[in-house]
Amino acid sequence: MKEDTNLILAGLRIASRHKRYIFWFWLLNLTLAEFGTAAFRNRLHAVLDHSLLAGRLLYGFDRGVYLEMVARPEWGSSRGSAVPAMYFAILFFLVTLFCMPGVLDAYTSEGRPSREDFFRCCGRNVWKFVRVLLFYGIVAGLIGGALFSGHVALVKASEKSAYELLPFYTHLATLGIIFLVLTVIRVWFDLAQVDVVVRDQRAVRKSLAAAFRYTQQNLIALLAAYVIICVLGLAVLAGGIWVWHSFVPSGNVLGAFVVTQVMLVLWLGMRFWQRATAAAFYMRQATVGAPVQATADPAPSPEVTLPVVPPVNGAAPA
């Protein structure tokens, strides 16, 4: 347990040391979301700006008024708002995919990589990350699909019970299991991505194999670290919503914006913390040495060397 905690703290230290990435990703996230919201915003201004009825949406949130607004023929279909948002969400995902090698490179380096190094690393690994993503899609798709099918079947069976809460508990239990399994898969692929960056693996299958072994051998510790961080993230989210609801007056748009953005930064930071934890774990293993040596690429890139990371919080190598 002590070691797990240390792993989490090690991840936190790495993520904090490179918090600028969280900031930049948040800024990118916000910017793209603003573009994705433009269509929705324009519709809102067209309906609300000159109508006194808008006051019932500003001072409080009258659901009836909102539903009336979106029911107007002039408002058009909900696709008009949802599709641009989806495009910009996909764009954010692609940018994240492109930039993540640079982030992981920084997380596994002692110093602060230059901007050139950052993007060089991104460019060098982008195609490998796409391949990792494809593997991830296949694995998570197959396992997740099977689990969701089981979930649906179990919930359907539980609905036949006369005990009304059984479907709810079945939902809770099966979704909890699905979450844990998918988290394990995410841990595996997070480690694989670190391995790809650190060892500059061309054959990503080797990184996947090495990461699989790490995950398998340290499943509980890694899963616990990811789950704890996730729970903390959810707590922050819930706390933020509580603060938003309790302390920000309904008509205070700036206050709501600040609170929501703080929530989103922290939520984003949660995911970076998980990745940093994976990086810390990987480097601890790398310092131990064995698995990395065993699967070393025969033709490593000349400019990439295996970084040396100091032992994490007393977890000295054997």
Place this chain on the structure above:
Amino acid sequence: MSLCRTFTLLLVTSLAPMLAVAQTAEAEAANAAVVAPLIPDTTLAINSSAPLSQRVVAYNIDAKYDAVKHTLDGTELLTYHNLTGQPLDRFPFHLYLNAFQPKATWVREAKAIGSRDTRYEEWEEKDRGSDEIKSFEVVGMGDLTSKLEFLQPDDGNKDDKTVVQVVLPKAVAPGDYVQFKIRFHDEFPETQARSGWNRDFVLGGQWFPKVGVFWHGAWNCHQYHATTEFFADFGVYDVSLTLPQYEVVGASGVRVKEVRNSDGTQTLTYHGDDIHDFAWTASPRYRVAEDTFQGAMGTVQLRLMMQPAHWNQEQRHAKILKESLDHFERWYGPYPYKTLTLVDPEPDSAASGMEYPTFITGGTTWWMPAGIYEPELVVEHEFGHQYWYGMVATNEFEDAWMDEGINSYTEVKVMDSIFGRDTSIRNLFGATLGEREDQRLFYIDVADLDPMARNAWQYANSHSYGGVTYGKTACVLLTLEKVVGEDTMRNALHTYFMRYRFTHPTKEDFLKTIEEISGKDLRWYFNQAVYGTQVFDYEVMQISSDPVNWYEKDLKEKKGETLYESRVLLHRKGDFIFPVEVEIRFDNGEKLREQWDGQDRWAKFSYQKKAKVESAEIDPDHAIHLDRDNFNNSRTMEPNKTPARKLANYWSFLVQFFSQFLAGWLA
């Protein structure tokens, strides 16, 4: 009433010598047949010493329910009193459960235009229901089973068996009685249209052969449609239900007898006075709470049958039930029955939100938070039907708005009174929803499809049926308050209830009562709102203010000193003509109210003041609920961008969160 007693006296007097001489058994049987048809004057189930309705029917039913097969075998002795003033030689009967068959009109319509419960994407045998007559005898006329013929008066669908008719060899004379002995077998579907079973629960609704109503010189016995409900005569019900002893049972009327049989079953007997239907429910898992309400006519026993997981909401249900009773008694008239059973039906069944005489079903979930008043709304609505359906028994086939719509209107009034005008459905985490706004939303996108005065099965689709009969009617009556006043409307509803309770009033009975009480000719309104499909949509089209001396080259505008020419242009976008009020505000704080009769397509108001117009608003008191677009009812000179920014921020938050989720899990 006096006619019945005179008739009884005459019969007994004339039959006494026959009984005295103890003639043959055949004669005794004939004697029994003649005496039995009298419909009893019982008052066991009402807080009244005399019957409250003109009792046309008496149902005496003995039924046995098979909880495993979900079937029921019953014998029904129906006594019909011919009060039509003319001889009757044919009698149509509803067999409602036959609606749940793949070729029946109900299923056909539900698939084509939708229904509240199911869309029948595929047919499943558990959806099947049936009400089969095994034998049909008319006392004194013999077995007429072979004479039964199915009718399809509405759509000619020969596969529809929801109406069956018998032609008697001899007509029943005016004032006479006739008795039908019917043996029937029911197969309940998995709950459809608030009848049937789910798991070990059953709701017995529309489960026995039921005679039509002779109304306005003809039989009124429509087929069962996906959007229709029911219509029946008042009378007396004596129903014995035999079912397993483990079942907890609730039913219309009062329970008068309980027998525990040696075969593990129980026989429960119920009696109902002055009601026009009988429903029952059974489940081994009900938890029952008893309560009372002191009504104007006496004590009402309240019985709440809750699902175990909803037991913590029992007080919530009891509270709204008593508050509804209180409001209706104060506003519209007394509740005369001795019992009221509230059933919290099986979750996820199509049994929630239904009304039967002295018996209603609610609808909630185990997680229902306190700030969502949906359970209260359902209970209030179904209780309201005790008045608008239960006692004022309008024809639900032909005038659905008269029960659902008037009930929706009174629902708005009661819910607003209890929970507040803008928070009467929802008041949770700063998000609110008022019941009257909800009713408006129900109808605004079907505003021009169907008039209120239309047969329920002839609406464009189920959405229009719901939107117009519930939502539009509520909005029409709420808007009418602006014309006649809220107190007058309440008085009109009270008069309507007291005058027409225990009868079958028509739409004109209702409309004329409002005209009578208000002392106003409201035809101009009813012709558009009730009989027409005119769309109500007024807008502030334009507002402007320009300096009177705009042509001066060195004009410097100064607040409070510069004289402005201001104009307000109103536009009637729809074809519904209605007088409206408009409030014009100026930037010096001055407010003006103007009237417009709405006859022309537009109206213009001009002012010369040392102030600019700031805003104009049609219906500033928000009393018109028929307007399909409230956003264009007002216009401000200067834009206020804050509301849009607030909502855009919500949306942006969701987009950001979704983006992070996508990138976090995949990238």
